[in-house]
Amino acid sequence: MxxxxxxxxxxxxxxxxxxxxxxxxxxxxxxxxxxxxxxxxxxxxxxxxxxxxxxxxxxxxxxxxxxxxxxxxxxxxxxxxxxxxxxxxxxxxxxxxxxxxxxxxxxxxxxxxxxxxxxxxxxxxxxxxxxxxxxxxxxxxxxxxxxxWKDREVRKKPAQPRYVLKSTMGRVRNCHQCNQKIPPFSPAVELKYRKDGRKLRYFFHPECCPVKPLKSQLDQLEVAWKGGKLTGILVPCQEQVHCTVCGRPVEPGEKTFYAYEEDHLVCGHPSCFAKTRSGSGIC
Ligand SMILES: [Zn+2]
Ligand SMILES: [Zn+2]
CATH class of the missing domain: 3.30.420 (Nucleotidyltransferase; domain 5)
Incomplete structure (x- = not known):
C-alpha cells in the first residue's frame, strides 16, 4: 500500500x-x-x-x-x-x-x-x-x-459533466464525429454545453467520442442467446411493445431490454431474456 x-x-x-x-x-x-x-x-x-x-x-x-x-x-x-x-x-x-x-x-x-x-x-x-x-x-x-496567456473562458465551471454515456432511446441520432447513424436503443455518448446562450447537444458512437465520459447513465445487460451472447441496454419502455421471448406486452415505463441480433431489434422483459440460457427459452 x-x-x-x-x-x-x-x-x-x-x-x-x-x-x-x-x-x-x-x-x-x-x-x-x-x-x-x-x-x-x-x-x-x-x-x-x-x-x-x-x-x-x-x-x-x-x-x-x-x-x-x-x-x-x-x-x-x-x-x-x-x-x-x-x-x-x-x-x-x-x-x-x-x-x-x-x-x-x-x-x-x-x-x-x-x-x-x-x-x-x-x-x-x-x-x-x-x-x-x-x-x-x-x-x-x-x-x-x-x-x-491562460484561456479563462474554457476554465469556467460547467453545470454538469459535458460528456455522458447513455443511450439513443427510441431515436436515430447522427454521430458528430463520423456522421453515421446511431440506431435507436444503442449506447451513445451525449455532449451538452452552452455557447453564446444557446444549448447545444451532440451524440457520438461510444468508440467515436473524443473523450472517455466520466459519467454513465447506461444500464447494459448481457444475456445468453441462441448459443451465443447478446448485449443490450435496459431502459424504460416508451410505448407498448411485445416481448420477443414470451410474447406478452411490456407496458410503458417498465424496464425493458433492447438489443440487436444482427440488424434486428429484439426487446422485452429483462427477466425473460436473463432466463434464455441454452436449453430453455429460444434456441
Ligand atoms: Zn461515429
Ligand atoms: Zn417476456
Missing part, C-alpha cells in the same frame, strides 16, 4: 496552464501532467483535470488499496467525486513537503522550457511576485501572449 499526494501549481498565474502532480513520498515517485493553455474538445476544466489524473494513476500503476491525499482546490472537484464514485480511499489535504515542491518545480520547468529566465524562481512562497514576473514576460510579446 502506498500513500499518494495530489497537488496543482500555476492556477493563480494568468499565463500558462496549470500543472498537476501525483507524488509518493516513500518512494520519491513524481508523476506530472500539464493542463493546456486552452483546448477545443468542450471538456470542462475540472473534467479535463480528472482525465489527466486518471492517466497519471494508470502510469503510476496505483493500487485499489493505496491512499490518496488530494488538494482541496476547485481544480480537483470532479476528481474528488470520481475518487469517491470509484471507491478509492482518499481525503482532502493541505499540501506541504514533496508534493508541493514537485508541483512548483514542474510549473517552473514548464515556463523555463518556454524561454522564461531560469534564475527567476518562486521565493518565500511569494506567488504574486513570481507570477507577476511571468505575466509581464508573456504579455510584453504578442506571439508569446497568444501562445501562453
Amino acid at each position: 502506498k500513500t499518494w499526494y495530489v497537488e496543482d501549481a500555476g492556477g493563480g498565474c494568468q499565463a500558462f496552464g496549470e500543472v498537476v502532480v501525483l507524488v509518493c513520498e516513500e518512494t520519491g515517485e513524481v508523476y506530472s501532467a500539464r493542463v493546456p493553455v486552452t483546448w477545443t474538445n468542450k471538456l470542462g476544466w475540472e473534467e479535463l483535470v480528472c482525465h489527466l489524473m486518471t492517466d497519471l494513476m494508470d502510469k503510476a500503476k496505483v493500487s485499489r488499496d493505496d491512499q490518496f491525499f488530494v488538494c482541496s482546490g476547485n481544480i480537483f472537484h470532479t476528481y474528488h467525486k470520481w475518487l469517491s464514485d470509484q471507491g478509492y480511499n482518499w481525503q482532502t489535504h493541505k499540501m506541504d513537503g514533496l508534493a508541493h515542491d514537485a508541483a512548483e518545480n514542474e510549473f517552473h520547468r514548464m515556463v523555463v522550457e518556454a524561454g522564461f529566465p531560469a534564475n527567476i524562481k518562486l521565493a518565500d512562497r511569494d506567488y504574486r511576485s513570481f507570477y507577476t514576473e511571468i505575466e509581464k514576460w508573456v504579455s510584453c510579446n504578442p506571439g508569446r501572449k497568444q501562445k501562453y
Whole structure:
C-alpha cells in the first residue's frame, strides 16, 4: 500500500496552464501532467483535470488499496467525486513537503522550457511576485501572449459533466464525429454545453467520442442467446411493445431490454431474456 499526494501549481498565474502532480513520498515517485493553455474538445476544466489524473494513476500503476491525499482546490472537484464514485480511499489535504515542491518545480520547468529566465524562481512562497514576473514576460510579446496567456473562458465551471454515456432511446441520432447513424436503443455518448446562450447537444458512437465520459447513465445487460451472447441496454419502455421471448406486452415505463441480433431489434422483459440460457427459452 502506498500513500499518494495530489497537488496543482500555476492556477493563480494568468499565463500558462496549470500543472498537476501525483507524488509518493516513500518512494520519491513524481508523476506530472500539464493542463493546456486552452483546448477545443468542450471538456470542462475540472473534467479535463480528472482525465489527466486518471492517466497519471494508470502510469503510476496505483493500487485499489493505496491512499490518496488530494488538494482541496476547485481544480480537483470532479476528481474528488470520481475518487469517491470509484471507491478509492482518499481525503482532502493541505499540501506541504514533496508534493508541493514537485508541483512548483514542474510549473517552473514548464515556463523555463518556454524561454522564461531560469534564475527567476518562486521565493518565500511569494506567488504574486513570481507570477507577476511571468505575466509581464508573456504579455510584453504578442506571439508569446497568444501562445501562453491562460484561456479563462474554457476554465469556467460547467453545470454538469459535458460528456455522458447513455443511450439513443427510441431515436436515430447522427454521430458528430463520423456522421453515421446511431440506431435507436444503442449506447451513445451525449455532449451538452452552452455557447453564446444557446444549448447545444451532440451524440457520438461510444468508440467515436473524443473523450472517455466520466459519467454513465447506461444500464447494459448481457444475456445468453441462441448459443451465443447478446448485449443490450435496459431502459424504460416508451410505448407498448411485445416481448420477443414470451410474447406478452411490456407496458410503458417498465424496464425493458433492447438489443440487436444482427440488424434486428429484439426487446422485452429483462427477466425473460436473463432466463434464455441454452436449453430453455429460444434456441
Ligand atoms: Zn461515429
Ligand atoms: Zn417476456
